[in-house]
Amino acid sequence: MDFSRYDNFFLLLRIALGCPGASAGAFPRLSAEEWKRIYDEADRQTLLGLAFDGVMKLPQELRPPMELMFQWASEAESFNGLNKILNQEAAKLTEFFKGHGRGCAVLKGQANARLYPNPLCRQPGDIDIWVSGGKKSVVGLLRETGMQESQKASPHHTHMKNDRGIDVEVHFRTSSGNYNPFTTRRLLKYLDREILNSVEVPEGFCAHSMKFALAMQLSHIYRHFIGGGVGLRQIVDYYVLLRHSSESDRHELKANLNSFGLRKIAGALMWLLRESFGLDESLMLCKPDEFRGRWLLREILQGGNFGRHVGGGRLKWLYWWLGKRKKSLSYWRFDLAETFWAEVDYWKVFVENTSTRIRLRKISLRDVKF
Structure with a gap:
């Protein structure tokens, strides 16, 4: 390419x-x-x-040209206003959960946006917020208060009602982790401890620590990359995190890259950030890996945000599915262990959701919100 x-x-x-x-x-x-x-x-x-x-x-x-400038300026202004709304809603969510005696922290999105040179320019999506207490307790709280949007929760989050139409994901796990269950266990143990160091920021909500962000979002990038596609916005987020991180923040993750199963994606990301954004060597987590870095960049540019723009047109579902499985297995050259466990996870979820497919009369559940 x-x-x-x-x-x-x-x-x-x-x-x-x-x-x-x-x-x-x-x-x-x-x-x-x-x-x-x-x-x-x-x-x-x-x-x-x-x-x-x-x-x-x-x-x-x-x-x-002026015509494109007007169109672009209008888009940018809408993001400016939406960021303000999401910051306000994140602050309200923080107040709501603290009022019920829960620890909480906004993850990714708005917590990252506040670190940009222009905090209102980042194109926002939903609000992800971690809440203490575990799945049963958090889901119970949302049901008691009539705030749970869906009766079914995923293994790590559920959706919360919002009167302004904002998609709010309430997380009871600090991360979905990697596909490899052994590295995930070590990663989650670290994140569960580090999330307790979240602090309230001037925007009015609680944000995770930099150490938490570096580890959790590197794993998040990896999971999306192996699982179907990652977007450049998440890569830019990580560049911004590294620019704001201290030597101590980076040193702790550097020492745990192998233990957390993140060495290969870290090498790829360091190469990409050096080549595309001029990341200074002093900010790197490990030695850049050109082979995997080119692979990562190619997937990002071909796929768009979270792989949503990969071609396919009117191909029949079975043809799409076979192509998806073939592509997923091709990642063995990037990371054999992670690819193996990703495939195990896919078939595990596929079997578990058989009854849901029958009930909804759907073959694919990609667009179903849990």
């Missing part, structure tokens, strides 16, 4: 993030067609808000 055609797109993101060596004055003059391609890729990767921040740092004569 020719990565060079994405050079201007990545340069725009580096300018937006204030990456060392990224000069707005050095950005090339682009045609309307080239700008449209950058806009479309930013849209695919859910990075329109961040990319627009980069556009606004360019000299006037290097910016996109």
Whole structure:
């Protein structure tokens, strides 16, 4: 895959993030067609808000055509307002759960957004919030208060009602972990301890510690990569985390990469962040791995956000399914153990959900919310 055609797109993101060596004055003059391609890729990767921040740092004569500027500015402004709403809702959720004697912490999304150069530019999604007490207790609380949206909960989260239409996932596990149950056990033991160091931030909600974020989100990236696709927004999040981390934060994760089963994805990510965002060696968790890094970048650029833009068109479901299984098994060259356990997990869930498929008369449960 020719990565060079994405050079201007990545340069725009580096300018937006204030990456060392990224000069707005050095950005090339682009045609309307080239700008449209950058806009479309930013849209695919859910990075329109961040990319627009980069556009606004360019000299006037290097910016996109006026029509595209208006469209882009409108999108960016909507993200600005939505981030404010999600911050308000995250603060209300924190107050709600604390009022019921629970510890809680907002995970990923809004906890990451506050660390960006422009905290309101990150394209938001849902709100993920961890709540103490375990599955039975947390689900019981939501049912007692009439706040549980669905009667069925996944092994690590359930959905909560929200009167503003925001998707809220309430987590009773600190992470879904890796596919490998042995490395996951060690990872969760660490995360369960580290989540207790969450602190209230100026936005009004509790956020996890940097040590927690580095470990949990690296595992999150890995699970999505092996399980179907990861987006560039999650990669940018991790770059921002590393920029805000201390030597002590990074040292602790470095020492546990093998134990947590994250060495291979860390090497891939360090290569990608160095090549695409100019990550300084002093901020790296391990030696960059070019083979796996190119693989990771290729999957991201082909798949879009969480792999949602992989082609398929009108292929029949069985053909899609066989292709999916073949692709999943191809990851053995990236990490044999993780690929094996991912396949075990797939078939375990497949069998467990047989009764649900029969009840809903659906072969695929991809769009079913639990």
